[in-house]
Amino acid sequence: MTEQEARQILGIEEGAAWEEILKKYDVLFEKNAKNGSFYLQSKVHRAKECLEVVYREGVPIIAPNHLYQTHQEFHRVASTDAG
Template identity: 75%
Template sequence: MAAKILANLIVMGSSIVARALVQAYRQALQNASKSGVAQETLQNAVRRSSKVMTEQEARQILNVSETTTWEEVMKRYDTLFENNAKNGTFYLQSKVHRAKECLEAAYRDKGQGTGTPS
């Protein structure tokens, strides 16, 4: 008899808590849409999912400055790419490669030679 009462109390309590959580979530969504947080969060998610590397991020990965020549960028790329091929991970190696591609496009747009045929 006591077990049945305890089971009923647990079921009723969990349903009350579930309804309260749903109501709190709805209220949080309403508050977020009023303050513009929801749109900002969505825009940040879109930005992250676009997977486009910025020139600044590429420079940080290859550890080069804006005044670095293309030849120096390629030397740095070759060193990092080879090191990650031997001792690193595929993820790091692909980041290094994407950084080179990003900077290659940036140097091409700036009119500096990249040494690659167009």
């Protein structure tokens, strides 16, 4: 998961305080705890983990080429990088 995806999932702007991230995480995680979606709950958890690494190490996380959503997206990005 990229930093941008993690921020999107949690609804967090770049530069948000860690406390704000934890509040958003708690709300979204609890919403999906009882009779909610385990899939969404795990996406929320992975988003928090991703941002934890970014905040701890100060390193943005960028998806490697093999993680692009579609074959077309990979080739669009690859052709942009090549030119």
